Amino acid sequence: MQPGMLAIATIAIFCAASAGAAHAQTMSAEEARTIEFGKGIFKEKANCQYCHKWDASGDTGYGGIALSLRKTALTREQLTDVVKCGRPLTGMPYHDRLSYTDKRCYGATREELGKDAPPMGEFLSAREIDAVVKYLFAKVIGHGPSTYEDCVDFWGSSTRQCEPMKK
């Protein structure tokens, strides 16, 4: 990463974290519902956690090499585009059913990208994409390493899943 980009990324993370903190204090019931809905998309419907791990800290394995979203420098708009369009040349799938049917994603069609086109993921509506992006900015992006409390928030308290994180 170049120094200029690092500065932008740092600002982005700072802003995101600040926005998240500010949000936590003033979040409306509607916003809270949207974030919970977005969590469901991340956890089950689009199954983002299969590759990115439950806390979105990135992973290796059968899902391919998935990046950490906790450390991402992407803006909301960029993240929305990646969810919609996936990432060509990687295993990150696209989730907008119209991606690559025309040039809406990276100015390219499926035919033009050929085998470099990203795989097809679970199709999500604009509302669902908006919710998963809101969830990631509220709970993940810029929040540092996940904690025991984050784990319980994600999985609930009826499982041993978070026990290893208990201090």
Added chain:
Amino acid sequence: MKSLAFAGALTCSLLAATTLTPVKAADMTQERALSVAKEPQNWLLHHGNYEGHRFSQLKEINTDTVKNLKAVFSVALGGFESGGRYKFGNLEGTPLVENGMMYVTDGWGSVYAIDVSSGKKGLIKWKFDPGVDRPWAGDVACCGVNNRGVALWKDKVISIALDGRMFSLDKATGEMVWERKIADPAIAETITMAPLVVRDVAIIGVAGGEFGVRGWIDATDLNTGKQVWRTYTIPGAGEPGNETWKDGKERWKHGGGSVWETATYDAESDTFYQGIGNAGPDWDPEYRPGDNKWAASVLALSPNDGKIKWGYQYTPNDPYDFDEISEHPLITASVNGQDRKLVVHAARNGFFYALDRTNGSFVAGKQYVDELNWTTGLDPKTGRPLNYNPSSDVQVYSPGSHSSRAKPLSEKLCPSHFGGKNWQPTAYNPELKLLYIPSVEGCNQVETVEQKDLEDQGGPIKFRERFAGGGQKTTQALYGSLKAVDPTTGETKVRLKLDYPNWSGALATAGNLVFIGHADGALTAHDAKTLKEVWSFNVGTGINAPPISYSVNGKQYIAVLAGSRQSPFVQGLAPELKNTSTASMLYVFGL
């Protein structure tokens, strides 16, 4: 009278307290297990017989009559629930059938005893739910929420659950008699395979090769529910084979070599043949210089004490994830005019192997997949990959076929890291002397990420985190094949291209048919000599489980579990399957 009743009760309770479970008339015994050919109406063992043939002697359904085969009933099962990384439980189980009762499992380990004796419907007589902590177990399941079936022993059903427990269930009621915790998800150990029962022990192995486990095979005394022995597939310090881990940092302690499909068993020599999984981490072989025994191997072991009689390694220092856990059928046949006792294997690395099962020596090997680029062939004497270099600690097989720390993305790997053939079992027709291999064809890429150590070895990787040393990348659709192979030479006699990679496994019958399931929901029957499709029925959701055959009152049936989640690497590259729904169903077919 009172004292007599008391004495009787005392005797009964003393009997119950002894370590031997009494045998009843209809009990599953070792004698029956060794003579399943006398009970063609039943499917008593996971692979049909101990030899792993998945062959039914029934022939009411045959090449002439199969055109009249139709669905006769179906039964909705459960096990859909999400857990950990997975949206659904899968169905990969092989049903067992004994005298009109069928025993099947769903992915979360629930056991269903289904009365199929009427031939008109399946009535679930009892269901046992092991109550798995789904996020806890599911988050360390490599590749899905799976359970491949149960075993029968005396008047019990022996089952397992993903979270590492084994259960002894009353066959009549489903009531649990005992449970034993064998594998521990706290260190990423899970169990997915159907137990192999030999005499009074149940043999299972541990899954978790992508999470830094050290693989093992474990035997449980079914009379007591206690451990009899445990043998690690990755040899410990001082044991033969440990010298093939040359890192000097005791990385064999997390060396993989998992075990997740049922072994075959040879009663004559009292030996079972267990396929062993990939070395860990999968895709960073520089982390584990050396041949990494007994990963990517077959082991011949004694069921009495778990001692290793011999081992044969297919892909030393495997950089591909060529996990060789799948079945190793036993075939006795004439090779160059001599009767040979063979153990054979359609390997994930794309070669068919025939070994002498008495000593593990190589007899024959041949490529069975359409495309194979990772090596130039097998040494005709040893079966070793031709470009294996015995003086090198990190193998460099064909350039571009695997990744490395210096070149983290491979160019093209054929067969793909999925195989060849994955766990899905072959079937063998002893009358035609043909082995049917349901395969995955095509290529993909593998990637290397330098693996960091686990926390107990001073590294930052915590237990239950991935320990794969990279990943895989599949950008082009894979396809499948059904191949009829001569098991003495590996020569492919007949081949049939399939639209989708095969994830179901095969059934061969004396009616000269071969049955396989498909990702698009089709169950098809093929002429065993030509492989031409002679019958098909589409259940409307993918089939990832092997079919079986049984009969009731003289009428033959074909049964298969259907509805499993399809791999995103199949669905994501096959737009026509995109909207396939998951289900959880048993389908039964008859004339």
